[in-house]
Amino acid sequence: MILKPGVALSIPDTSSKGRSLTRIYLRDKIQKIILMGGLIFLLLLLLCISITVGSAGLTPGEVGMTFISSLLGSQTNSYSTAIVFGLRLHRVLFGACAGFGLAICGAVMQGILRNPLASPFTLGISSAAAFGASIAIVCGVGIGIWNEGFIVTNAFVFTLLATMGIYLMAKRRGMTAETMVLAGILIMYLFSAMTSFLQFFASAEHNQEIVFWTFGSLSRTTWEKTVAIFTILVFSVPYLLWKSWDINALAEGDEIAKGLGVAADRTRALCMGVISIITAGIICFTGTIGFIGLVAPHIARMLIGADMRYLIPISGLIGAALLTGADILSRSILQDQIIPVGIMTAFIGIPFFGYLFMRVRREYW
Amino acid sequence: MVTLTADRVSYTYREKPVISDISLQVKSGEFVGLCGKNGSGKTTLLKCLGHILSPRGKVLLNDIDLISMPSLVRAQQIGYVPQSVHGRIARSVFDAVLMGRRPYITWGISAHDLDIVESVMELLGLLPFAERDLFEISGGERQKTLIARAIAQEPAILLLDEPTSSLDLFHQLEVMEVIASLVADQGIAVVMAIHDLSLAMRYCSRIVLIHNNRVVRDGPPADILTSELIADVYQVDAYLSSDGGIPHIVPIKAAYGA
Numbered sequence: 001m002i003l004k005p006g007v008a009l010s011i012p013d014t015s016s017k018g019r020s021l022t023r024i025y026l027r028d029k030i031q032k033i034i035l036m037g038g039l040i041f042l043l044l045l046l047l048c049i050s051i052t053v054g055s056a057g058l059t060p061g062e063v064g065m066t067f068i069s070s071l072l073g074s075q076t077n078s079y080s081t082a083i084v085f086g087l088r089l090h091r092v093l094f095g096a097c098a099g100f101g102l103a104i105c106g107a108v109m110q111g112i113l114r115n116p117l118a119s120p121f122t123l124g125i126s127s128a129a130a131f132g133a134s135i136a137i138v139c140g141v142g143i144g145i146w147n148e149g150f151i152v153t154n155a156f157v158f159t160l161l162a163t164m165g166i167y168l169m170a171k172r173r174g175m176t177a178e179t180m181v182l183a184g185i186l187i188m189y190l191f192s193a194m195t196s197f198l199q200f201f202a203s204a205e206h207n208q209e210i211v212f213w214t215f216g217s218l219s220r221t222t223w224e225k226t227v228a229i230f231t232i233l234v235f236s237v238p239y240l241l242w243k244s245w246d247i248n249a250l251a252e253g254d255e256i257a258k259g260l261g262v263a264a265d266r267t268r269a270l271c272m273g274v275i276s277i278i279t280a281g282i283i284c285f286t287g288t289i290g291f292i293g294l295v296a297p298h299i300a301r302m303l304i305g306a307d308m309r310y311l312i313p314i315s316g317l318i319g320a321a322l323l324t325g326a327d328i329l330s331r332s333i334l335q336d337q338i339i340p341v342g343i344m345t346a347f348i349g350i351p352f353f354g355y356l357f358m359r360v361r362r363e364y365w
Numbered sequence: 366m367v368t369l370t371a372d373r374v375s376y377t378y379r380e381k382p383v384i385s386d387i388s389l390q391v392k393s394g395e396f397v398g399l400c401g402k403n404g405s406g407k408t409t410l411l412k413c414l415g416h417i418l419s420p421r422g423k424v425l426l427n428d429i430d431l432i433s434m435p436s437l438v439r440a441q442q443i444g445y446v447p448q449s450v451h452g453r454i455a456r457s458v459f460d461a462v463l464m465g466r467r468p469y470i471t472w473g474i475s476a477h478d479l480d481i482v483e484s485v486m487e488l489l490g491l492l493p494f495a496e497r498d499l500f501e502i503s504g505g506e507r508q509k510t511l512i513a514r515a516i517a518q519e520p521a522i523l524l525l526d527e528p529t530s531s532l533d534l535f536h537q538l539e540v541m542e543v544i545a546s547l548v549a550d551q552g553i554a555v556v557m558a559i560h561d562l563s564l565a566m567r568y569c570s571r572i573v574l575i576h577n578n579r580v581v582r583d584g585p586p587a588d589i590l591t592s593e594l595i596a597d598v599y600q601v602d603a604y605l606s607s608d609g610g611i612p613h614i615v616p617i618k619a620a621y622g623a
Contacts, residue, residue, distance in 0.1 A: 020483070020492065020495070021459060021479055021482060021483040021486070021492075021495060022476065022479045022483070024459065024495065024496065025459075025474070025479055242472075244472075245464075245467050245470065245471075245472075246467075248464060248467075249464060249467055252450070252456075252461075252464070253447070253450070255412070255417050255445070255447045256445075256447060256511075256514075258415075258416070258417045258436075258445075259415060259417060259440065259443075259444065259445035259446075259447075259515070260440050260464065260465070260467040260468060260518070261435075261436040261437040261438075261439060261440025261441075261467060261468045262436065262467070263436055301455070305455070305456065305457065305460065306455060306456045306460070307460060309472070
């Protein structure tokens, strides 16, 4: 026997009621779309600025000419082509993809764990990646065939292990948002202690390398890495958007989500799986870049509310703009020196984190 | 006509039975009050009926086991209103009620969805709060928002867990009147866990009394809510009155050692 949908409400004639909610809904939708357009414009602007910044002595005009020449297929200056296409463009695009990815991971984590402090950084996932990288640096042990491959694959594997660890520990205790965050804190301390342990026995050279890795940097990017992270985003973002309503419902609590027909445990597990792959794909190449995943979703939520259908793309665009902006600062503050971008994101993120903390105490976010 | 049947339903939490061997049938047009002391298993039974928890035994909707029913189809038939909000995400009242349309939508929201949400919010007097934040309004308005969300699901069966517990007198009556009118006009079935026996007696068409994890009485309010049974189950001496034609229960004192 096939059930019909439940009892249809007899809706009174709404034509005379003015459909005030329809107007509110359409107005909000237009505002969100305009905001998204504005953010895309801002991001493009920042990307253009970012590609002209650097110590190679190229003027914005020369960078622009290099682009135009290569688009037209005409003879180009090999020095400027090497700088723009060989060094800067993949770094800039990787930065935007990484900012986008970390921000959407934070947005989804905060939703499914119902916790405003959830992000790849605060849940200890970055610490696990740092430990994986440290093993490769200090012991030269890892999965892969060349030394940098050890660092990348170790960081990737430990990121996945940490996420799975958080998920399994929390599942055993009943999968509440609180247990999952407690598990994350536990994992963060565990891996930080193990990294410190390795550092204690490591040589000065290895220690320097570990410290540099944990700073988080875009200096190690290549075109292959940019394509890899772009591919991960192309497959994962549509899935997360498709699950937007389910994540919205999960943010209200498991009981409400189940009552609305959401398979709560399965959805949370799948979403955690997807965001752990995005996070692993990014931080295995960059090292620890904190705060983007925490800050960007909060800015987005303040601007447009908590609807994941818009929160995911808008958080992503804000994250991409923030990381691109931080990268511009990191390359232009000191002459002939590039400050690791992870330090810049922390400088931007920490004051904001403090501000959020004050808000969270009011149990409102 | 929709029938929700619990067939020998039991649920244990950490090896302690919370409800044991409960069989129950609820039909369209019934307003069932689930009564019993704190910890008697009312909330657990409601959650089992809505498949929020997976109990031993069977819960059937028109002879279809809820386990084998796709979750979105189930949510089109059964709405569940918990006692309180667990989420802490700032969301407008409108967005919160709109989420009740989840079982019908995949991505976009249709004019029909918006019409339903607007009608439900008007029914519960929530339109003036539409753009307010869920955590800026009073506890009573928030409770009504949860009820509105479940009604926006257009369920054939509505399960409510003490919906009037945080409401003042005015809002208690308002919510009970709205739910009673949904039962009378739309023919939905309601199962409501309720502590206020006077409200239960006044509005419910049937009372199911749970004691020591089991159903001990099931029938019309006048037959179930007697002074003797209240003394037995609640250990409270009480008398029943019907001043002005409205039945109510007046508790006199706690009967310790009864």
